[in-house]
Amino acid sequence: xxxxxxxxxxxxxxxxxxxxxxxxxxxxxxxxxxxxxxxxxxxxxxxxxxxxxxxxxxxxxxxxxxxxxxxxxxxxxxxxxxxxxxxxxxxxxxxxxxxxxxxxxxxxxxxxxxxxxxxxxxxxxxxxxxxxxxxxxxxxxxxxxxxxxxxxxxxxxxxxxxxxxxxxxxxxxxxxxxxxxxxxxxxxxxxxxxxxxxxxxxxxxxxxxxxxxxxxxxxxxxxxxxxxxxxxxxxxxxxxxxxxxxxxxxxxxxxxxxxxxxxxxxxxxxxxxxxxxxxxxxxxxxxxxxxxxxxxxxxxxxxxxxxxxxxxxxxxxxxxxxxxxxxxxxxxxxxxxxxxxxxxxxxxxxxxxxxxxxxxxxxxxxxxxxxxxxxxxxxxxxxxxxxxxxxxxxxxxxxxxxxxxxxxxxxxxxxxxxxxxxxxxxxxxxxxxxxxxxxxxxxxxxxxx
Numbered sequence: 001x002x003x004x005x006x007x008x009x010x011x012x013x014x015x016x017x018x019x020x021x022x023x024x025x026x027x028x029x030x031x032x033x034x035x036x037x038x039x040x041x042x043x044x045x046x047x048x049x050x051x052x053x054x055x056x057x058x059x060x061x062x063x064x065x066x067x068x069x070x071x072x073x074x075x076x077x078x079x080x081x082x083x084x085x086x087x088x089x090x091x092x093x094x095x096x097x098x099x100x101x102x103x104x105x106x107x108x109x110x111x112x113x114x115x116x117x118x119x120x121x122x123x124x125x126x127x128x129x130x131x132x133x134x135x136x137x138x139x140x141x142x143x144x145x146x147x148x149x150x151x152x153x154x155x156x157x158x159x160x161x162x163x164x165x166x167x168x169x170x171x172x173x174x175x176x177x178x179x180x181x182x183x184x185x186x187x188x189x190x191x192x193x194x195x196x197x198x199x200x201x202x203x204x205x206x207x208x209x210x211x212x213x214x215x216x217x218x219x220x221x222x223x224x225x226x227x228x229x230x231x232x233x234x235x236x237x238x239x240x241x242x243x244x245x246x247x248x249x250x251x252x253x254x255x256x257x258x259x260x261x262x263x264x265x266x267x268x269x270x271x272x273x274x275x276x277x278x279x280x281x282x283x284x285x286x287x288x289x290x291x292x293x294x295x296x297x298x299x300x301x302x303x304x305x306x307x308x309x310x311x312x313x314x315x316x317x318x319x320x321x322x323x324x325x326x327x328x329x330x331x332x333x334x335x336x337x338x339x340x341x342x343x344x345x346x347x348x349x350x351x352x353x354x355x356x357x358x359x360x361x362x363x364x365x366x367x368x369x370x371x372x373x374x375x376x377x378x379x380x381x382x383x384x385x386x387x388x389x390x391x392x393x394x395x396x397x398x399x400x401x402x403x404x405x406x407x408x409x410x411x412x413x414x415x416x417x418x419x420x421x422x423x424x425x426x427x428x429x430x431x432x433x434x435x436x437x438x439x440x441x442x443x444x445x446x447x448x449x
Contacts, residue, residue, distance in 0.1 A: 041180025080397025086146020171311025259387025326362025
């Protein structure tokens with residue numbers, strides 16, 4: 001069989017599978033990747049949500065409210081600093097021992113750290129050590145999620161049979177992000193009906209403790225899938241890289257940096273709209289906790305549809321085209337978003353929050369394939385993970401911290417909108433310099449490109 005037959009079917013390696021068997025494995029891989037990713041992002045977003053609601057009061061009770069918020073978001077940012085570390089660690093194993101085994105390890109790393117957060121005493125009991133322990137656990141969370149993305153995307157994309165469906169197939173693990181966001185906000189909302197003192201004292205801990213149940217579910221699902229055909233072929237041909245992280249940095253430095261900068265307009269606004277909005281909404285707009293939780297829940301439901309839709313569209317009009325359209329819309333929408341919030345009208349604010357993730361999804365849908373296709377198969381886990389997670393240092397992690405500082409300094413949300421617009425400009429430049437492999441045969445290049 002040729003590298004690519006007339007029907008654009010990527011050849012299988014290892015055990016021969018019929019088309020129906022292959023389709024079954026593709027379906028299982030997509031489901032396992034999506035559910036597992038949703039569980040990991042539940043853990044990560046749960047921390048994000050509670051940071052703006054609880055941690056400033058619980059771990060920094062003697063600070064000025066905005067100073068306490070800055071301190072809480074500083075710990076929050078540690079998880080993002082750790083993500084490239086996780087990308088390096090798990091990228092190595094993902095390209096050495098396989099996608100499946102590595103994904104099981106990332107799930108355990110994230111899940112156990114999240115469960116432990118539920119047990120951390122506040123400032124009143126152990127003083128500053130509560131914040132120290134929280135920082136360590138947040139770092140471990142970041143390491144886990146840093147290795148998750150690359151594996152989950154490749155587990156789906158490397159089972160895709162045609163070159164014209166990679167955008168849609170790879171977008172499904174991205175779908176795990178709004179699922180995790182939905183579950184995290186739903187879990188907090190379920191216990192937010194407690195009195196303020198009860199919720200801050202112990203009510204917020206229950207959603208973290210429940211994560212251990214989700215970890216068990218995720219392990220059960222991931223243990224039942226096969227390794228991808230691409231990695232199986234690499235093993236069979238003995239083309240597994242001995243030092244994948246060093247090799248990808250040497251061979252693909254441009255692709256790594258462009259992948260990171262291309263995420264500026266996608267990642268920075270996302271964490272402003274889903275994490276910073278809680279401290280801003282409660283502290284400045286005087287909105288209720290439940291209103292904000294419900295609004296972000298509604299926005300995440302919209303993403304259930306929009307992420308795969310834009311992944312599908314990218315298969316038709318090209319990854320870069322779809323991505324750059326999303327960057328432009330993001331830069332413009334930031335000003336509209338904060339203007340709508342400034343009205344103080346709950347219906348308008350609700351509408352703004354619901355709309356806020358659509359520009360993000362225009363980029364997030366095609367993003368997985370756009371980044372993963374930039375790297376050869378023997379280095380794809382390491383390269384795509386590193387490029388994707390480096391953005392956490394320059395975009396996702398600092399974003400709520402920068403937003404809080406900008407507002408505290410200028411007392412105007414317009415300054416935050418300008419920051420988002422600047423991120424959009426950086427994304428446009430980086431994306432324009434990337435190669436678009438939409439619809440192109442990369443099967444023969446898995447080991448040699």
